[in-house]
Amino acid sequence: MNDAEIIEKTIAYVRQELENAEGGHDWFHIQRVFRNTLLIAKEENVDVLTVSLAALLHDIADAKFHGGNEKVGPQKARGFLKTLGVPRGVRNHVITIIRNVSYKNSLENRQEKFDSPELQVVQDADRLDALGAVGIARAFSYGGYAGRKLYDPEIPPKPKMSKAEYKKNTGPTINHFYEKLLLLRDMMHTDTGRKLAEHRHQFMLEYLEEFFREWKGSV
Numbered sequence: 001m002n003d004a005e006i007i008e009k010t011i012a013y014v015r016q017e018l019e020n021a022e023g024g025h026d027w028f029h030i031q032r033v034f035r036n037t038l039l040i041a042k043e044e045n046v047d048v049l050t051v052s053l054a055a056l057l058h059d060i061a062d063a064k065f066h067g068g069n070e071k072v073g074p075q076k077a078r079g080f081l082k083t084l085g086v087p088r089g090v091r092n093h094v095i096t097i098i099r100n101v102s103y104k105n106s107l108e109n110r111q112e113k114f115d116s117p118e119l120q121v122v123q124d125a126d127r128l129d130a131l132g133a134v135g136i137a138r139a140f141s142y143g144g145y146a147g148r149k150l151y152d153p154e155i156p157p158k159p160k161m162s163k164a165e166y167k168k169n170t171g172p173t174i175n176h177f178y179e180k181l182l183l184l185r186d187m188m189h190t191d192t193g194r195k196l197a198e199h200r201h202q203f204m205l206e207y208l209e210e211f212f213r214e215w216k217g218s219v
């Protein structure tokens with residue numbers, strides 16, 4: 001199978017697997033991340049098959065939707081990639097990226113921190129989708145799915161959570177902006193990622209200003 005066929009088969013698999021996924025973590029999230037991955041990869045020296053497969057498979061079984069279990073996703077991805085006969089080196093790198101791409105893992109002080117240019121590209125692309133107009137829509141979609149309040153002035157954001165605290169946090173969705181979304185701009189790795197993140201960051205700030213104005217009853 002050539003690379004184009006491998007990618008085509010992976011797209012078909014992911015679309016089908018995420019058929020009933022929550023709106024912020026569905027096939028269209030993957031499609032946006034895949035597109036941004038290719039856009040960012042153009043300016044970087046990375047293996048395109050590796051970043052493509054990692055982008056397509058990175059949320060195949062998000063721990064949030066599997067009782068916090070972080071092993072299901074990488075295992076599923078590994079099994080699938082074996083059926084396609086993807087070379088072992090590429091397969092292992094893709095799995096390692098999937099294990100390390102998530103924001104919550106950056107909150108953890110692990111002894112062994114994996115890094116590669118390919119991980120950085122996919123991580124930037126995934127983080128971009130948490131920002132801007134789409135990022136806002138995704139946050140409220142997830143908040144609704146998880147039964148969170150929109151906002152509660154009595155519950156302040158917790159900006160410095162450990163990974164364990166982050167995973168069990170049930171705060172209002174507006175808090176998520178201060179706990180994660182507004183921190184991502186300064187965590188981008190690539191020039192393309194930084195440029196796109198800056199624009200989306202400013203848009204979220206404007207959105208929050210308007211939100212609080214309306215909350216108080218002005219405008």
Ligand code: ADP
Nearest residue numbers: 024101102103104130138139140142143173176
């Ligand atoms: P990752 O899966 O990269 O570790 P998250 O679990 O923080 O990152 O979530 C991915 C997306 O899910 C976020 O960008 C956001 O849109 C949504 N999300 C996750 N947690 C929350 C939350 N507490 N409130 C609102 N949205 C959330």
Ligand code: NI
Nearest residue numbers: 029058059126
């Ligand atoms: Ni994602």
